[in-house]
Amino acid sequence: MKTKTLFVFFFTITLIAAAFAVAVEENKDAAKEENKGAAKIEIPGGYKGKVPFNHEMHQTQLKDCNxxxxxxxxxxxxxxxxxxxxxxxxxxxxxKLCIKCHKAEKKAGNKTGPTTCSKCHVK
Ligand code: HEC
Ligand code: HEC
Ligand code: HEC
Known part of the structure:
Protein backbone atom coordinates (compact mmCIF):
# COMPACT_ATOMS: atom_id res chain seq x y z
CA MET A 1 0.00 0.00 0.00
CA LYS A 2 2.71 2.44 1.04
CA THR A 3 4.78 1.69 -2.06
CA LYS A 4 1.74 2.35 -4.25
CA THR A 5 1.09 5.74 -2.63
CA LEU A 6 4.74 6.62 -3.11
CA PHE A 7 4.54 5.54 -6.76
CA VAL A 8 1.45 7.68 -7.39
CA PHE A 9 3.18 10.59 -5.69
CA PHE A 10 6.30 10.43 -7.87
CA PHE A 11 4.27 9.72 -10.99
CA THR A 12 2.30 12.94 -10.38
CA ILE A 13 5.48 14.94 -9.78
CA THR A 14 6.93 13.63 -13.06
CA LEU A 15 3.79 14.64 -14.95
CA ILE A 16 3.86 18.17 -13.51
CA ALA A 17 7.55 18.53 -14.32
CA ALA A 18 6.96 17.36 -17.91
CA ALA A 19 4.05 19.79 -18.38
CA PHE A 20 6.24 22.59 -17.03
CA ALA A 21 9.07 21.73 -19.42
CA VAL A 22 6.66 21.83 -22.36
CA ALA A 23 5.31 25.24 -21.25
CA VAL A 24 8.86 26.63 -21.00
CA GLU A 25 9.69 25.32 -24.50
CA GLU A 26 6.54 26.91 -25.92
CA ASN A 27 7.50 30.24 -24.35
CA LYS A 28 10.91 30.05 -25.99
CA ASP A 29 9.27 29.38 -29.36
CA ALA A 30 6.98 32.39 -28.90
CA ALA A 31 10.03 34.60 -28.25
CA LYS A 32 11.80 33.19 -31.30
CA GLU A 33 8.82 34.01 -33.51
CA GLU A 34 9.13 37.77 -32.90
CA ASN A 35 10.24 39.38 -36.17
CA LYS A 36 13.58 40.98 -35.39
CA GLY A 37 14.03 42.39 -38.88
CA ALA A 38 17.27 42.43 -40.84
CA ALA A 39 20.58 42.11 -38.97
CA LYS A 40 22.08 44.90 -41.07
CA ILE A 41 20.09 47.83 -42.47
CA GLU A 42 21.01 50.76 -44.70
CA ILE A 43 19.08 53.80 -43.53
CA PRO A 44 18.55 56.47 -46.22
CA GLY A 45 20.48 59.61 -45.22
CA GLY A 46 19.57 62.19 -47.86
CA TYR A 47 22.35 64.00 -49.73
CA LYS A 48 24.87 62.99 -47.04
CA GLY A 49 24.61 59.37 -48.16
CA LYS A 50 23.19 56.21 -46.66
CA VAL A 51 23.84 55.11 -43.11
CA PRO A 52 24.89 51.47 -42.62
CA PHE A 53 23.32 50.33 -39.36
CA ASN A 54 24.04 47.20 -37.38
CA HIS A 55 20.51 46.43 -36.20
CA GLU A 56 21.37 43.12 -34.55
CA MET A 57 24.23 44.58 -32.53
CA HIS A 58 22.02 47.39 -31.22
CA GLN A 59 19.27 44.89 -30.34
CA THR A 60 21.74 42.85 -28.32
CA GLN A 61 23.36 45.91 -26.71
CA LEU A 62 20.20 47.82 -25.85
CA LYS A 63 17.82 44.90 -25.20
CA ASP A 64 14.81 47.26 -25.35
CA CYS A 65 13.28 47.46 -28.85
CA ASN A 66 11.34 50.56 -27.86
CA LYS A 96 17.22 62.73 -31.02
CA LEU A 97 18.04 59.04 -31.14
CA CYS A 98 21.35 57.98 -32.68
CA ILE A 99 23.62 60.93 -31.83
CA LYS A 100 21.90 61.68 -28.52
CA CYS A 101 22.58 58.19 -27.23
CA HIS A 102 26.11 57.95 -28.63
CA LYS A 103 27.01 61.28 -26.99
CA ALA A 104 25.51 60.29 -23.64
CA GLU A 105 27.36 56.96 -23.66
CA LYS A 106 30.60 58.70 -24.60
CA LYS A 107 30.16 61.15 -21.74
CA ALA A 108 29.56 58.25 -19.36
CA GLY A 109 32.84 56.74 -20.56
CA ASN A 110 31.20 53.74 -22.25
CA LYS A 111 31.93 52.11 -25.60
CA THR A 112 29.68 53.80 -28.12
CA GLY A 113 28.94 54.67 -31.72
CA PRO A 114 30.06 57.61 -33.89
CA THR A 115 29.04 61.24 -33.43
CA THR A 116 30.67 62.69 -36.57
CA CYS A 117 28.98 62.90 -39.97
CA SER A 118 31.34 60.84 -42.08
CA LYS A 119 31.55 57.98 -39.56
CA CYS A 120 27.83 57.32 -40.06
CA HIS A 121 27.13 58.52 -43.60
CA VAL A 122 28.79 56.80 -46.54
CA LYS A 123 28.40 57.51 -50.23
C1 HEC B 1 19.05 51.36 -31.98
C2 HEC B 1 17.75 51.40 -32.64
C3 HEC B 1 16.94 50.15 -32.82
C4 HEC B 1 16.64 49.19 -31.88
C5 HEC B 1 17.04 49.12 -30.41
C6 HEC B 1 15.81 48.22 -32.55
N1 HEC B 1 15.60 48.60 -33.86
FE1 HEC B 1 14.43 47.65 -35.25
N2 HEC B 1 14.90 49.07 -36.63
C7 HEC B 1 15.74 50.14 -36.42
C8 HEC B 1 15.88 50.88 -37.66
C9 HEC B 1 16.72 52.13 -37.86
C10 HEC B 1 15.10 50.21 -38.62
C11 HEC B 1 14.93 50.60 -40.10
C12 HEC B 1 13.75 51.53 -40.24
C13 HEC B 1 13.60 52.00 -41.65
O1 HEC B 1 13.89 51.23 -42.59
O2 HEC B 1 13.14 53.14 -41.86
C14 HEC B 1 14.49 49.07 -37.94
C15 HEC B 1 13.63 48.17 -38.57
C16 HEC B 1 13.05 47.09 -37.93
C17 HEC B 1 12.14 46.16 -38.57
C18 HEC B 1 11.67 46.22 -40.01
C19 HEC B 1 12.32 45.20 -40.87
C20 HEC B 1 13.65 45.60 -41.39
O3 HEC B 1 14.49 44.68 -41.48
O4 HEC B 1 13.86 46.76 -41.76
C21 HEC B 1 11.78 45.23 -37.64
C22 HEC B 1 10.86 44.04 -37.82
C23 HEC B 1 12.47 45.58 -36.40
N3 HEC B 1 13.23 46.72 -36.62
C24 HEC B 1 12.35 44.88 -35.22
C25 HEC B 1 13.06 45.20 -34.04
C26 HEC B 1 12.96 44.42 -32.81
C27 HEC B 1 12.08 43.19 -32.60
C28 HEC B 1 13.79 45.04 -31.90
C29 HEC B 1 14.10 44.60 -30.49
C30 HEC B 1 14.54 43.24 -30.30
C31 HEC B 1 14.40 46.19 -32.56
N4 HEC B 1 13.94 46.24 -33.85
C32 HEC B 1 15.28 47.08 -31.96
C33 HEC B 1 16.32 50.50 -35.22
C34 HEC B 1 16.28 49.78 -34.05
C1 HEC C 1 20.32 54.02 -26.76
C2 HEC C 1 21.63 54.04 -27.33
C3 HEC C 1 21.86 53.94 -28.82
C4 HEC C 1 21.04 54.35 -29.86
C5 HEC C 1 19.66 54.94 -29.76
C6 HEC C 1 21.79 54.13 -31.08
N1 HEC C 1 23.01 53.59 -30.80
FE1 HEC C 1 24.48 53.20 -32.18
N2 HEC C 1 25.61 52.40 -30.71
C7 HEC C 1 25.29 52.35 -29.37
C8 HEC C 1 26.35 51.67 -28.64
C9 HEC C 1 26.37 51.41 -27.14
C10 HEC C 1 27.33 51.32 -29.60
C11 HEC C 1 28.67 50.61 -29.35
C12 HEC C 1 28.47 49.13 -29.21
C13 HEC C 1 29.79 48.40 -29.15
O1 HEC C 1 30.66 48.70 -29.97
O2 HEC C 1 29.91 47.55 -28.30
C14 HEC C 1 26.84 51.80 -30.90
C15 HEC C 1 27.53 51.67 -32.09
C16 HEC C 1 27.15 52.19 -33.31
C17 HEC C 1 27.94 52.18 -34.53
C18 HEC C 1 29.36 51.64 -34.70
C19 HEC C 1 29.45 50.17 -34.55
C20 HEC C 1 28.93 49.31 -35.67
O3 HEC C 1 29.39 48.19 -35.85
O4 HEC C 1 28.01 49.70 -36.40
C21 HEC C 1 27.19 52.78 -35.51
C22 HEC C 1 27.58 53.03 -36.95
C23 HEC C 1 25.93 53.16 -34.89
N3 HEC C 1 25.95 52.80 -33.55
C24 HEC C 1 24.90 53.78 -35.56
C25 HEC C 1 23.67 54.11 -34.98
C26 HEC C 1 22.56 54.71 -35.71
C27 HEC C 1 22.56 55.04 -37.18
C28 HEC C 1 21.55 54.88 -34.79
C29 HEC C 1 20.18 55.47 -35.02
C30 HEC C 1 19.34 54.84 -35.99
C31 HEC C 1 22.04 54.40 -33.51
N4 HEC C 1 23.32 53.94 -33.66
C32 HEC C 1 21.30 54.45 -32.33
C33 HEC C 1 24.18 52.89 -28.77
C34 HEC C 1 23.10 53.44 -29.45
C1 HEC D 1 25.07 58.31 -35.50
C2 HEC D 1 24.97 58.38 -36.92
C3 HEC D 1 24.85 59.71 -37.60
C4 HEC D 1 25.70 60.79 -37.50
C5 HEC D 1 26.90 60.96 -36.61
C6 HEC D 1 25.20 61.77 -38.44
N1 HEC D 1 24.07 61.30 -39.07
FE1 HEC D 1 22.94 62.30 -40.45
N2 HEC D 1 21.57 60.81 -40.43
C7 HEC D 1 21.69 59.62 -39.70
C8 HEC D 1 20.46 58.87 -39.88
C9 HEC D 1 20.16 57.53 -39.24
C10 HEC D 1 19.63 59.59 -40.76
C11 HEC D 1 18.22 59.23 -41.26
C12 HEC D 1 17.16 59.52 -40.22
C13 HEC D 1 16.84 60.97 -39.99
O1 HEC D 1 16.65 61.74 -40.95
O2 HEC D 1 16.77 61.36 -38.81
C14 HEC D 1 20.36 60.80 -41.10
C15 HEC D 1 19.90 61.77 -41.97
C16 HEC D 1 20.66 62.86 -42.40
C17 HEC D 1 20.26 63.75 -43.48
C18 HEC D 1 19.02 63.62 -44.34
C19 HEC D 1 17.83 64.33 -43.78
C20 HEC D 1 16.68 64.28 -44.79
O3 HEC D 1 15.62 63.75 -44.46
O4 HEC D 1 16.86 64.78 -45.91
C21 HEC D 1 21.25 64.68 -43.59
C22 HEC D 1 21.30 65.84 -44.59
C23 HEC D 1 22.25 64.39 -42.58
N3 HEC D 1 21.86 63.27 -41.87
C24 HEC D 1 23.39 65.11 -42.36
C25 HEC D 1 24.31 64.85 -41.34
C26 HEC D 1 25.43 65.75 -41.00
C27 HEC D 1 25.76 67.04 -41.71
C28 HEC D 1 26.08 65.15 -39.94
C29 HEC D 1 27.26 65.69 -39.15
C30 HEC D 1 27.09 66.99 -38.55
C31 HEC D 1 25.39 63.92 -39.64
N4 HEC D 1 24.32 63.76 -40.50
C32 HEC D 1 25.78 63.01 -38.65
C33 HEC D 1 22.75 59.24 -38.93
C34 HEC D 1 23.82 60.05 -38.57
Whole structure:
Protein backbone atom coordinates (compact mmCIF):
# COMPACT_ATOMS: atom_id res chain seq x y z
CA MET A 1 0.00 0.00 0.00
CA LYS A 2 2.71 2.44 1.04
CA THR A 3 4.78 1.69 -2.06
CA LYS A 4 1.74 2.35 -4.25
CA THR A 5 1.09 5.74 -2.63
CA LEU A 6 4.74 6.62 -3.11
CA PHE A 7 4.54 5.54 -6.76
CA VAL A 8 1.45 7.68 -7.39
CA PHE A 9 3.18 10.59 -5.69
CA PHE A 10 6.30 10.43 -7.87
CA PHE A 11 4.27 9.72 -10.99
CA THR A 12 2.30 12.94 -10.38
CA ILE A 13 5.48 14.94 -9.78
CA THR A 14 6.93 13.63 -13.06
CA LEU A 15 3.79 14.64 -14.95
CA ILE A 16 3.86 18.17 -13.51
CA ALA A 17 7.55 18.53 -14.32
CA ALA A 18 6.96 17.36 -17.91
CA ALA A 19 4.05 19.79 -18.38
CA PHE A 20 6.24 22.59 -17.03
CA ALA A 21 9.07 21.73 -19.42
CA VAL A 22 6.66 21.83 -22.36
CA ALA A 23 5.31 25.24 -21.25
CA VAL A 24 8.86 26.63 -21.00
CA GLU A 25 9.69 25.32 -24.50
CA GLU A 26 6.54 26.91 -25.92
CA ASN A 27 7.50 30.24 -24.35
CA LYS A 28 10.91 30.05 -25.99
CA ASP A 29 9.27 29.38 -29.36
CA ALA A 30 6.98 32.39 -28.90
CA ALA A 31 10.03 34.60 -28.25
CA LYS A 32 11.80 33.19 -31.30
CA GLU A 33 8.82 34.01 -33.51
CA GLU A 34 9.13 37.77 -32.90
CA ASN A 35 10.24 39.38 -36.17
CA LYS A 36 13.58 40.98 -35.39
CA GLY A 37 14.03 42.39 -38.88
CA ALA A 38 17.27 42.43 -40.84
CA ALA A 39 20.58 42.11 -38.97
CA LYS A 40 22.08 44.90 -41.07
CA ILE A 41 20.09 47.83 -42.47
CA GLU A 42 21.01 50.76 -44.70
CA ILE A 43 19.08 53.80 -43.53
CA PRO A 44 18.55 56.47 -46.22
CA GLY A 45 20.48 59.61 -45.22
CA GLY A 46 19.57 62.19 -47.86
CA TYR A 47 22.35 64.00 -49.73
CA LYS A 48 24.87 62.99 -47.04
CA GLY A 49 24.61 59.37 -48.16
CA LYS A 50 23.19 56.21 -46.66
CA VAL A 51 23.84 55.11 -43.11
CA PRO A 52 24.89 51.47 -42.62
CA PHE A 53 23.32 50.33 -39.36
CA ASN A 54 24.04 47.20 -37.38
CA HIS A 55 20.51 46.43 -36.20
CA GLU A 56 21.37 43.12 -34.55
CA MET A 57 24.23 44.58 -32.53
CA HIS A 58 22.02 47.39 -31.22
CA GLN A 59 19.27 44.89 -30.34
CA THR A 60 21.74 42.85 -28.32
CA GLN A 61 23.36 45.91 -26.71
CA LEU A 62 20.20 47.82 -25.85
CA LYS A 63 17.82 44.90 -25.20
CA ASP A 64 14.81 47.26 -25.35
CA CYS A 65 13.28 47.46 -28.85
CA ASN A 66 11.34 50.56 -27.86
CA UNK A 67 14.53 52.52 -27.25
CA UNK A 68 14.17 53.16 -31.01
CA UNK A 69 10.78 51.80 -32.02
CA UNK A 70 8.88 54.24 -29.79
CA UNK A 71 9.77 56.76 -32.51
CA UNK A 72 8.97 54.65 -35.60
CA UNK A 73 7.29 51.27 -36.17
CA UNK A 74 9.04 47.95 -36.77
CA UNK A 75 8.64 48.08 -40.55
CA UNK A 76 11.08 48.45 -43.45
CA UNK A 77 11.25 52.07 -44.64
CA UNK A 78 9.34 53.27 -41.55
CA UNK A 79 11.55 56.31 -41.00
CA UNK A 80 11.19 57.56 -44.60
CA UNK A 81 7.42 56.94 -44.50
CA UNK A 82 7.02 59.08 -41.38
CA UNK A 83 9.32 61.77 -42.77
CA UNK A 84 7.17 61.88 -45.93
CA UNK A 85 4.07 62.26 -43.75
CA UNK A 86 5.93 64.93 -41.74
CA UNK A 87 5.25 63.00 -38.53
CA UNK A 88 9.02 62.84 -38.14
CA UNK A 89 11.23 65.82 -38.95
CA UNK A 90 14.31 65.42 -41.14
CA UNK A 91 17.30 64.38 -38.99
CA UNK A 92 15.01 63.83 -35.98
CA UNK A 93 15.97 60.16 -35.64
CA UNK A 94 19.61 61.04 -36.26
CA UNK A 95 19.75 63.81 -33.64
CA LYS A 96 17.22 62.73 -31.02
CA LEU A 97 18.04 59.04 -31.14
CA CYS A 98 21.35 57.98 -32.68
CA ILE A 99 23.62 60.93 -31.83
CA LYS A 100 21.90 61.68 -28.52
CA CYS A 101 22.58 58.19 -27.23
CA HIS A 102 26.11 57.95 -28.63
CA LYS A 103 27.01 61.28 -26.99
CA ALA A 104 25.51 60.29 -23.64
CA GLU A 105 27.36 56.96 -23.66
CA LYS A 106 30.60 58.70 -24.60
CA LYS A 107 30.16 61.15 -21.74
CA ALA A 108 29.56 58.25 -19.36
CA GLY A 109 32.84 56.74 -20.56
CA ASN A 110 31.20 53.74 -22.25
CA LYS A 111 31.93 52.11 -25.60
CA THR A 112 29.68 53.80 -28.12
CA GLY A 113 28.94 54.67 -31.72
CA PRO A 114 30.06 57.61 -33.89
CA THR A 115 29.04 61.24 -33.43
CA THR A 116 30.67 62.69 -36.57
CA CYS A 117 28.98 62.90 -39.97
CA SER A 118 31.34 60.84 -42.08
CA LYS A 119 31.55 57.98 -39.56
CA CYS A 120 27.83 57.32 -40.06
CA HIS A 121 27.13 58.52 -43.60
CA VAL A 122 28.79 56.80 -46.54
CA LYS A 123 28.40 57.51 -50.23
C1 HEC B 1 19.05 51.36 -31.98
C2 HEC B 1 17.75 51.40 -32.64
C3 HEC B 1 16.94 50.15 -32.82
C4 HEC B 1 16.64 49.19 -31.88
C5 HEC B 1 17.04 49.12 -30.41
C6 HEC B 1 15.81 48.22 -32.55
N1 HEC B 1 15.60 48.60 -33.86
FE1 HEC B 1 14.43 47.65 -35.25
N2 HEC B 1 14.90 49.07 -36.63
C7 HEC B 1 15.74 50.14 -36.42
C8 HEC B 1 15.88 50.88 -37.66
C9 HEC B 1 16.72 52.13 -37.86
C10 HEC B 1 15.10 50.21 -38.62
C11 HEC B 1 14.93 50.60 -40.10
C12 HEC B 1 13.75 51.53 -40.24
C13 HEC B 1 13.60 52.00 -41.65
O1 HEC B 1 13.89 51.23 -42.59
O2 HEC B 1 13.14 53.14 -41.86
C14 HEC B 1 14.49 49.07 -37.94
C15 HEC B 1 13.63 48.17 -38.57
C16 HEC B 1 13.05 47.09 -37.93
C17 HEC B 1 12.14 46.16 -38.57
C18 HEC B 1 11.67 46.22 -40.01
C19 HEC B 1 12.32 45.20 -40.87
C20 HEC B 1 13.65 45.60 -41.39
O3 HEC B 1 14.49 44.68 -41.48
O4 HEC B 1 13.86 46.76 -41.76
C21 HEC B 1 11.78 45.23 -37.64
C22 HEC B 1 10.86 44.04 -37.82
C23 HEC B 1 12.47 45.58 -36.40
N3 HEC B 1 13.23 46.72 -36.62
C24 HEC B 1 12.35 44.88 -35.22
C25 HEC B 1 13.06 45.20 -34.04
C26 HEC B 1 12.96 44.42 -32.81
C27 HEC B 1 12.08 43.19 -32.60
C28 HEC B 1 13.79 45.04 -31.90
C29 HEC B 1 14.10 44.60 -30.49
C30 HEC B 1 14.54 43.24 -30.30
C31 HEC B 1 14.40 46.19 -32.56
N4 HEC B 1 13.94 46.24 -33.85
C32 HEC B 1 15.28 47.08 -31.96
C33 HEC B 1 16.32 50.50 -35.22
C34 HEC B 1 16.28 49.78 -34.05
C1 HEC C 1 25.07 58.31 -35.50
C2 HEC C 1 24.97 58.38 -36.92
C3 HEC C 1 24.85 59.71 -37.60
C4 HEC C 1 25.70 60.79 -37.50
C5 HEC C 1 26.90 60.96 -36.61
C6 HEC C 1 25.20 61.77 -38.44
N1 HEC C 1 24.07 61.30 -39.07
FE1 HEC C 1 22.94 62.30 -40.45
N2 HEC C 1 21.57 60.81 -40.43
C7 HEC C 1 21.69 59.62 -39.70
C8 HEC C 1 20.46 58.87 -39.88
C9 HEC C 1 20.16 57.53 -39.24
C10 HEC C 1 19.63 59.59 -40.76
C11 HEC C 1 18.22 59.23 -41.26
C12 HEC C 1 17.16 59.52 -40.22
C13 HEC C 1 16.84 60.97 -39.99
O1 HEC C 1 16.65 61.74 -40.95
O2 HEC C 1 16.77 61.36 -38.81
C14 HEC C 1 20.36 60.80 -41.10
C15 HEC C 1 19.90 61.77 -41.97
C16 HEC C 1 20.66 62.86 -42.40
C17 HEC C 1 20.26 63.75 -43.48
C18 HEC C 1 19.02 63.62 -44.34
C19 HEC C 1 17.83 64.33 -43.78
C20 HEC C 1 16.68 64.28 -44.79
O3 HEC C 1 15.62 63.75 -44.46
O4 HEC C 1 16.86 64.78 -45.91
C21 HEC C 1 21.25 64.68 -43.59
C22 HEC C 1 21.30 65.84 -44.59
C23 HEC C 1 22.25 64.39 -42.58
N3 HEC C 1 21.86 63.27 -41.87
C24 HEC C 1 23.39 65.11 -42.36
C25 HEC C 1 24.31 64.85 -41.34
C26 HEC C 1 25.43 65.75 -41.00
C27 HEC C 1 25.76 67.04 -41.71
C28 HEC C 1 26.08 65.15 -39.94
C29 HEC C 1 27.26 65.69 -39.15
C30 HEC C 1 27.09 66.99 -38.55
C31 HEC C 1 25.39 63.92 -39.64
N4 HEC C 1 24.32 63.76 -40.50
C32 HEC C 1 25.78 63.01 -38.65
C33 HEC C 1 22.75 59.24 -38.93
C34 HEC C 1 23.82 60.05 -38.57
C1 HEC D 1 20.32 54.02 -26.76
C2 HEC D 1 21.63 54.04 -27.33
C3 HEC D 1 21.86 53.94 -28.82
C4 HEC D 1 21.04 54.35 -29.86
C5 HEC D 1 19.66 54.94 -29.76
C6 HEC D 1 21.79 54.13 -31.08
N1 HEC D 1 23.01 53.59 -30.80
FE1 HEC D 1 24.48 53.20 -32.18
N2 HEC D 1 25.61 52.40 -30.71
C7 HEC D 1 25.29 52.35 -29.37
C8 HEC D 1 26.35 51.67 -28.64
C9 HEC D 1 26.37 51.41 -27.14
C10 HEC D 1 27.33 51.32 -29.60
C11 HEC D 1 28.67 50.61 -29.35
C12 HEC D 1 28.47 49.13 -29.21
C13 HEC D 1 29.79 48.40 -29.15
O1 HEC D 1 30.66 48.70 -29.97
O2 HEC D 1 29.91 47.55 -28.30
C14 HEC D 1 26.84 51.80 -30.90
C15 HEC D 1 27.53 51.67 -32.09
C16 HEC D 1 27.15 52.19 -33.31
C17 HEC D 1 27.94 52.18 -34.53
C18 HEC D 1 29.36 51.64 -34.70
C19 HEC D 1 29.45 50.17 -34.55
C20 HEC D 1 28.93 49.31 -35.67
O3 HEC D 1 29.39 48.19 -35.85
O4 HEC D 1 28.01 49.70 -36.40
C21 HEC D 1 27.19 52.78 -35.51
C22 HEC D 1 27.58 53.03 -36.95
C23 HEC D 1 25.93 53.16 -34.89
N3 HEC D 1 25.95 52.80 -33.55
C24 HEC D 1 24.90 53.78 -35.56
C25 HEC D 1 23.67 54.11 -34.98
C26 HEC D 1 22.56 54.71 -35.71
C27 HEC D 1 22.56 55.04 -37.18
C28 HEC D 1 21.55 54.88 -34.79
C29 HEC D 1 20.18 55.47 -35.02
C30 HEC D 1 19.34 54.84 -35.99
C31 HEC D 1 22.04 54.40 -33.51
N4 HEC D 1 23.32 53.94 -33.66
C32 HEC D 1 21.30 54.45 -32.33
C33 HEC D 1 24.18 52.89 -28.77
C34 HEC D 1 23.10 53.44 -29.45
Missing amino acids: ACHDLFPKAPGAIDDLKAKKTLKKKQVMN
